[in-house]
Amino acid sequence: MRIILPLPGNEGFAARLAQEGGWELGKLETRRFPDGESYVRILADVTDRPVDLVCTLARPDEGFLRMVFAADAARSLSAREVNLVAPYLAYMRQDRRFQAGEALTSMTFARIVSAAFDRLVTVDPHLHRYPALSALYGVPDTTLHASQLLADWIASEVEGPLLVGPDEESEQWVAAIAERIDAPHAVLRKIRHGDRRVEVEVPDLARWHGRQPVLVDDIASSGRTLIEAAGKLPQQGFPKPVVTVVHGIFAEDSYERLLPLCARVVSTDSVSHDSNAIGLAALVARALPAQVQGGGNVRQRRPPEPLDEVERAGLDSFPASDPPSWTAGR
Numbered sequence: 001m002r003i004i005l006p007l008p009g010n011e012g013f014a015a016r017l018a019q020e021g022g023w024e025l026g027k028l029e030t031r032r033f034p035d036g037e038s039y040v041r042i043l044a045d046v047t048d049r050p051v052d053l054v055c056t057l058a059r060p061d062e063g064f065l066r067m068v069f070a071a072d073a074a075r076s077l078s079a080r081e082v083n084l085v086a087p088y089l090a091y092m093r094q095d096r097r098f099q100a101g102e103a104l105t106s107m108t109f110a111r112i113v114s115a116a117f118d119r120l121v122t123v124d125p126h127l128h129r130y131p132a133l134s135a136l137y138g139v140p141d142t143t144l145h146a147s148q149l150l151a152d153w154i155a156s157e158v159e160g161p162l163l164v165g166p167d168e169e170s171e172q173w174v175a176a177i178a179e180r181i182d183a184p185h186a187v188l189r190k191i192r193h194g195d196r197r198v199e200v201e202v203p204d205l206a207r208w209h210g211r212q213p214v215l216v217d218d219i220a221s222s223g224r225t226l227i228e229a230a231g232k233l234p235q236q237g238f239p240k241p242v243v244t245v246v247h248g249i250f251a252e253d254s255y256e257r258l259l260p261l262c263a264r265v266v267s268t269d270s271v272s273h274d275s276n277a278i279g280l281a282a283l284v285a286r287a288l289p290a291q292v293q294g295g296g297n298v299r300q301r302r303p304p305e306p307l308d309e310v311e312r313a314g315l316d317s318f319p320a321s322d323p324p325s326w327t328a329g330r
């Protein structure tokens with residue numbers, strides 16, 4: 001039987017996942033040595049069993065080494081396969097060099113994760129300039145989507161919704177959800193001037209007056225995108241929006257700043273947060289059994305799929321002149 005092992009902070013999601021699948025919930029002991037190094041011990045028998053390490057990567061730099069140590073420990077204790085279940089996958093947004101000399105951290109991160117794990121299971125990774133995770137990751141992935149769950153939530157909780165994407169890149173999520181619930185959608189225009197400084201322009205939405213705006217986004221990180229968008233909609237004669245977001249990271253005080261601007265703010269439980277209202281455990285659990293292979297070593301290393309020339313040029317190029325004063329798309 002497979003065994004679910006949560007990294008610190010992931011115990012709730014791991015327990016729900018184990019319950020959904022009827023799998024054993026294992027335990028990891030972790031602590032910090034006085035000098036800050038990590039101690040990791042697996043308190044379960046993983047011999048010849050598929051092991052799923054549950055580690056959402058909302059604050060990746062805090063727990064990344066611990067996660068890699070746990071994966072390596074499971075492997076050296078003869079686990080049959082070691083998978084990473086990361087409902088939120090980090091480092092997807094540095095998907096090109098926006099300025100000369102920048103580290104392409106999405107690629108580096110993917111290389112390290114691919115060396116540590118046999119498979120990756122995640123939900124709505126931020127695929128903007130990459131066509132799929134296979135462009136970065138050297139191990140098989142299962143990429144799940146929360147759009148149906150968000151659509152169900154909106155359909156049952158919001159009357160007469162107008163789905164609104166806060167920027168052009170959100171159109172993929174918003175359009176998919178709008179179609180599922182047969183609602184109209186619109187997309188705003190965002191210009192990012194810095195990590196915490198964004199500007200959002202709202203097109204003329206007057207023809208949808210009378211509808212309840214529902215902002216839909218994949219990630220709330222600094223929260224500035226949603227804060228700006230939520231503040232703008234009432235200026236066009238709409239009520240305060242409902243916000244639905246897949247990955248509610250809500251760094252710093254962003255949640256407290258967003259709440260007064262909204263009728264409601266809800267997220268999936270990919271990142272444990274007060275706004276969680278949509279559970280992903282059943283979706284993820286359905287994806288896991290298919291991964292159990294026959295006996296023996298299941299490692300299926302392969303180089304990431306080659307990008308075509310256009311994609312490659314996009315990742316490696318940066319403005320030849322001065323860096324732009326704002327960073328598009330991150």
Ligand SMILES: O=P(O)(O)OC[C@H]1O[C@@H](O)[C@H](O)[C@@H]1O
Nearest residue numbers: 219220221222223224225330
């Ligand atoms: O504005 P914050 O919350 O920092 O960043 C999240 C936004 O930036 C984009 O890449 C995401 O798709 C989302 O729209």
